[in-house]
Amino acid sequence: MATGGKSNSKWEVIQSKLTTPMPPTGLTENEIIWKKNKARLCYYPAKQKKFKTPLFLVYSLINQSYILDLAPGMSMIEAFVELGYDVYLLDFGIPGLEDSDTSLDDYIVKYIEKGVKRSLYHSGAEEVTLVGYCLGGTLATIYATITKTPIKNIVLFAPPLDFGQTPIPSEWEKALRSGEFSLDSVIDEYGIIPPKIVEHVLRLTIAPITYSSYISLIKRADDEEYIKKWKLFNRWLKSHIPFAGATLKQLITDLGIDNKLIKNKLIIDGKLADLKNISSNLLVVSTTDDKIVPEELTKSIIPLVSSKDKLYKRVKGGHVTLALKGKIPSFLEEWLGERSS
Amino acid sequence: MGILIDLFNLRIFQHMKGEDIIFRTDGFQMYINIVKQWIGRWNDYRRENWRMNKKNRGMSEKLTLLGINSEDYINQNIKEWLNNEKVLEVTNKGIQRHTKFVKLIREYIDLLAFQLNLPTKNDVANVAKLAVQIEEKIDNLEEKLLILTKEFNRGSDYEEKEELLEGDHTKNTENTNMELRRNREKIKHKLLFNKLSEEEIKETLSTLVRRGEGRGYRWKI
Numbered sequence: 001m002a003t004g005g006k007s008n009s010k011w012e013v014i015q016s017k018l019t020t021p022m023p024p025t026g027l028t029e030n031e032i033i034w035k036k037n038k039a040r041l042c043y044y045p046a047k048q049k050k051f052k053t054p055l056f057l058v059y060s061l062i063n064q065s066y067i068l069d070l071a072p073g074m075s076m077i078e079a080f081v082e083l084g085y086d087v088y089l090l091d092f093g094i095p096g097l098e099d100s101d102t103s104l105d106d107y108i109v110k111y112i113e114k115g116v117k118r119s120l121y122h123s124g125a126e127e128v129t130l131v132g133y134c135l136g137g138t139l140a141t142i143y144a145t146i147t148k149t150p151i152k153n154i155v156l157f158a159p160p161l162d163f164g165q166t167p168i169p170s171e172w173e174k175a176l177r178s179g180e181f182s183l184d185s186v187i188d189e190y191g192i193i194p195p196k197i198v199e200h201v202l203r204l205t206i207a208p209i210t211y212s213s214y215i216s217l218i219k220r221a222d223d224e225e226y227i228k229k230w231k232l233f234n235r236w237l238k239s240h241i242p243f244a245g246a247t248l249k250q251l252i253t254d255l256g257i258d259n260k261l262i263k264n265k266l267i268i269d270g271k272l273a274d275l276k277n278i279s280s281n282l283l284v285v286s287t288t289d290d291k292i293v294p295e296e297l298t299k300s301i302i303p304l305v306s307s308k309d310k311l312y313k314r315v316k317g318g319h320v321t322l323a324l325k326g327k328i329p330s331f332l333e334e335w336l337g338e339r340s341s
Numbered sequence: 342m343g344i345l346i347d348l349f350n351l352r353i354f355q356h357m358k359g360e361d362i363i364f365r366t367d368g369f370q371m372y373i374n375i376v377k378q379w380i381g382r383w384n385d386y387r388r389e390n391w392r393m394n395k396k397n398r399g400m401s402e403k404l405t406l407l408g409i410n411s412e413d414y415i416n417q418n419i420k421e422w423l424n425n426e427k428v429l430e431v432t433n434k435g436i437q438r439h440t441k442f443v444k445l446i447r448e449y450i451d452l453l454a455f456q457l458n459l460p461t462k463n464d465v466a467n468v469a470k471l472a473v474q475i476e477e478k479i480d481n482l483e484e485k486l487l488i489l490t491k492e493f494n495r496g497s498d499y500e501e502k503e504e505l506l507e508g509d510h511t512k513n514t515e516n517t518n519m520e521l522r523r524n525r526e527k528i529k530h531k532l533l534f535n536k537l538s539e540e541e542i543k544e545t546l547s548t549l550v551r552r553g554e555g556r557g558y559r560w561k562i
Contacts, residue, residue, distance in 0.1 A: 175429055
């Protein structure tokens with residue numbers, strides 16, 4: 001960049017770009033069709049509707065869902081809409097202290113099930129395609145095991161399901177399983193876990209120190225588009241949300257320690273979450289460089305469901321690479337297209 | 342003083358001789374020990390890495406590589422350091438102490454708020470919980486209304502037989518009205534006490550919509 005005949009240093013460029021206002025997110029045209037507590041069900045109409053079966057997106061409870069619609073050209077929702085799908089996104093919102101008693105059962109029965117029913121009423125469709133991201137994938141899987149609502153296809157992106165092997169240090173895992181180390185009392189005292197604690201615990205488990213992203217930023221300081229994307233992604237990365245205490249306790253005990261989902265012993269709303277109850281077409285996607293949810297945590301579901309049409313796909317990239325690409329990978333486009341009416 | 346430093350260094354040297362690091366509880370020495378071991382490992386790692394990437398790289402490339410590798414290296418070491426019984430024990434005790442401390446603060450804040458006649462954060466949260474519960478009930482009613490509307494829209498499209506409208510169907514009106522009233526009361530009761538499932542609503546509606554058939558109403562569809 002030249003100013004007054006003198007070229008600016010990379011530092012100056014970075015400084016000027018980083019101090020400019022943050023670009024807006026969530027720009028794909030949408031309408032909120034249902035609200036409950038902090039949750040919202042957003043409807044993104046297809047540009048040119050080609051498929052009757054709408055997509056119902058369930059996002060994680062750890063971060064904010066706007067990563068799925070970060071910016072034009074960096075939005076998975078935009079890409080689905082352009083392919084001709086009606087998209088419904090269930091955003092759980094940011095929990096407050098009053099939500100400390102919200103359990104896993106509540107998220108599944110009171111939010112996901114109700115949300116799916118609303119999307120069916122709204123779209124007039126007979127079936128939906130359930131798409132779950134990260135922990136949203138776990139919730140979608142549990143929901144699919146106990147519901148009677150018609151689900152045609154299930155697509156799961158990096159869902160942590162099998163906690164037989166976790167990225168937690170082995171000594172800590174051993175202590176958690178034996179009960180020597182428990183977080184229940186501190187979770188009860190806090191009610192909801194503040195976002196900064198969520199962020200630090202996750203970082204401690206995956207990568208306690210991160211600065212390589214800043215190196216990439218310096219290296220590509222003259223690339224305006226890259227800096228814009230970097231800013232947006234970096235903001236999302238640090239925008240963790242509080243975690244409802246009751247849900248966290250359930251996740252740690254039932255899923256993490258006892259691994260009840262994979263062992264078909266999980267009880268949700270009085271019903272057994274048996275993976276054999278899943279008979280919809282199933283696609284599970286994991287990525288090669290995913291340090292948060294490695295392959296071992298996702299793959300085990302495939303032989304346990306009773307779906308005849310099931311596929312496990314491992315693609316190159318990190319935990320959220322697919323959501324940021326701005327276009328649907330060809331294998332997913334084909335798989336969904338063939339199975340959507 | 343010199344003797345003391347020498348003795349200190351000797352103790353570190355003794356620790357460094359073993360392959361596995363020994364975590365001592367005497368704090369300062371433990372940290373010196375860890376840092377020394379990290380520096381040693383880092384030098385080995387750097388030498389190895391440099392040897393592997395001897396190609397002609399620009400300064401920027403080398404710095405990037407150094408940054409990425411050192412990040413991996415530091416994270417790996419932190420994880421190794423954390424994966425230790427002693428660290429786990431200290432963390433566990435720390436969390437317990439922290440929980441007690443947070444509880445104590447909350448109790449005193451509650452006491453103070455009571456004296457000052459002020460609501461606490463928990464009081465506000467309890468009020469919000471009531472709002473959430475009410476919203477939950479309204480949402481259930483809204484959903485039932487949605488099903489009702491949908492079913493009525495589907496089933497209301499019938500026409501009446503003209504001859505029966507003019508005929509003697511009034512004879513049975515009294516009995517039918519009684520039956521209708523009973524049905525209505527039953528549905529009202531179930532709706533009020535939230536005892537009606539989606540399937541039951543559909544079934545009841547279907548019976549209600551088709552009740553006219555006996556009196557000569559005819560379905561269009």
